[in-house]
Amino acid sequence: MNLPSLQVGHKTARYCIVQGGMSVRIALHRLAAAVAECGGVGTIGGMGIPPGELRREIRAAKALTDGVVGVNLMYAGYLFDRLLDVCIEERVDYVAIGAGFARGPFKKLHEAGIPGFCIISSVKAARIVARTPGVAGVVVESGQAGGHLGPEDPEISTWELFPPVRAALREAGFAGPIIAAGGLLTRQDVLRALAMGADGVQMGIRFAMTEESAASAEMKARWLAATGSQVTDWSPTGYKSRAIVPHIPFEALPRTRENGGTYSCTNCLKHCLHRDEGRSHCIWNALSNAQKGRVENGLIFCGGRVGEIHDIVPVAEVFRRLTTPSADEAAAD
Numbered sequence: 001m002n003l004p005s006l007q008v009g010h011k012t013a014r015y016c017i018v019q020g021g022m023s024v025r026i027a028l029h030r031l032a033a034a035v036a037e038c039g040g041v042g043t044i045g046g047m048g049i050p051p052g053e054l055r056r057e058i059r060a061a062k063a064l065t066d067g068v069v070g071v072n073l074m075y076a077g078y079l080f081d082r083l084l085d086v087c088i089e090e091r092v093d094y095v096a097i098g099a100g101f102a103r104g105p106f107k108k109l110h111e112a113g114i115p116g117f118c119i120i121s122s123v124k125a126a127r128i129v130a131r132t133p134g135v136a137g138v139v140v141e142s143g144q145a146g147g148h149l150g151p152e153d154p155e156i157s158t159w160e161l162f163p164p165v166r167a168a169l170r171e172a173g174f175a176g177p178i179i180a181a182g183g184l185l186t187r188q189d190v191l192r193a194l195a196m197g198a199d200g201v202q203m204g205i206r207f208a209m210t211e212e213s214a215a216s217a218e219m220k221a222r223w224l225a226a227t228g229s230q231v232t233d234w235s236p237t238g239y240k241s242r243a244i245v246p247h248i249p250f251e252a253l254p255r256t257r258e259n260g261g262t263y264s265c266t267n268c269l270k271h272c273l274h275r276d277e278g279r280s281h282c283i284w285n286a287l288s289n290a291q292k293g294r295v296e297n298g299l300i301f302c303g304g305r306v307g308e309i310h311d312i313v314p315v316a317e318v319f320r321r322l323t324t325p326s327a328d329e330a331a332a333d
């Protein structure tokens with residue numbers, strides 16, 4: 001079976017494969033453009049970089065491809081509004097918004113003619129976004145995903161979470177694409193998600209572990225060596241998050257000067273448990289350390305099935321594996 005295409009606003013991706021946005025500086029122009037060139041939907045992680053850098057990343061991606069390239073933003077981010085304005089000014093192909101929700105950004109995107117995708121993890125959220133003008137697509141992300149997690153129970157799989165959330169969206173009249181995300185790695189996973197009614201899949205860690213991802217060699221080595229993942233409640237955002245096992249101890253994660261550490265606070269979040277209450281570590285420095293290779297003081301987010309990925313390959317090879325029918329499939333045709 002050929003994988004179906006995916007309509008994103010007025011553009012069509014040849015394959016229904018979305019590369020999830022990954023901040024801080026994991027998914028930049030090289031990764032997003034490579035995915036778009038292979039026929040998927042490429043996404044620049046817009047959280048944790050200043051507006052000027054995001055603008056340069058978008059332009060650099062567009063110089064490399066005419067495929068579908070968008071940006072992922074976290075509503076919880078302090079610079080959210082300014083980063084959203086950059087996306088609109090640079091006419092990205094779509095914007096995916098997670099880690100918090102408000103109607104305003106989707107209205108703004110709609111008025112600008114840019115599709116806004118909302119990342120959700122519950123039936124309750126489905127009922128709200130289905131009635132929000134300007135939401136053009138929805139990503140249903142289970143707790144098997146990497147990074148910050150939306151679901152109350154992070155152990156519920158995509159296979160359990162997706163059907164009721166999709167049903168709630170369709171019952172409420174939502175007609176746009178609905179994408180499944182969290183713990184999807186293989187062609188079999190894609191086919192299973194499509195059979196469940198998904199219009200596409202979003203993948204994170206598989207694309208983070210490619211040659212084009214901007215993660216440091218040290219971070220990629222930690223992913224390759226990871227025996228699995230764990231859910232922590234360490235993040236100063238207040239969300240749970242999924243990171244590699246074995247991980248560095250919480251005490252090794254960076255603190256800012258205000259809290260007895262050596263780093264300066266970049267005010268990356270609207271509400272930060274570290275800055276406001278001194279209860280946690282500095283998330284920006286922790287993620288940035290890992291991305292730059294200082295893994296001993298870095299937070300290494302990962303998807304739930306990181307332990308099943310044993311190679312760092314070019315994005316084109318990921319697409320070859322996802323789009324080539326297995327011998328069993330070919331025999332059944």
Ligand SMILES: Cc1cc2nc3c(=O)[nH]c(=O)nc-3n(C[C@H](O)[C@H](O)[C@H](O)COP(=O)(O)O)c2cc1C
Binds near residue numbers: 099119302
């Ligand atoms: C290292 C890493 C960083 C991530 N950062 C973000 C982010 O900034 N914003 C976001 O919405 N999702 C983020 N995610 C989630 C991915 O976009 C994707 O939806 C998720 O990882 C899918 O699960 P998978 O990794 O099992 O494929 C991140 C995931 C990883 C692995």
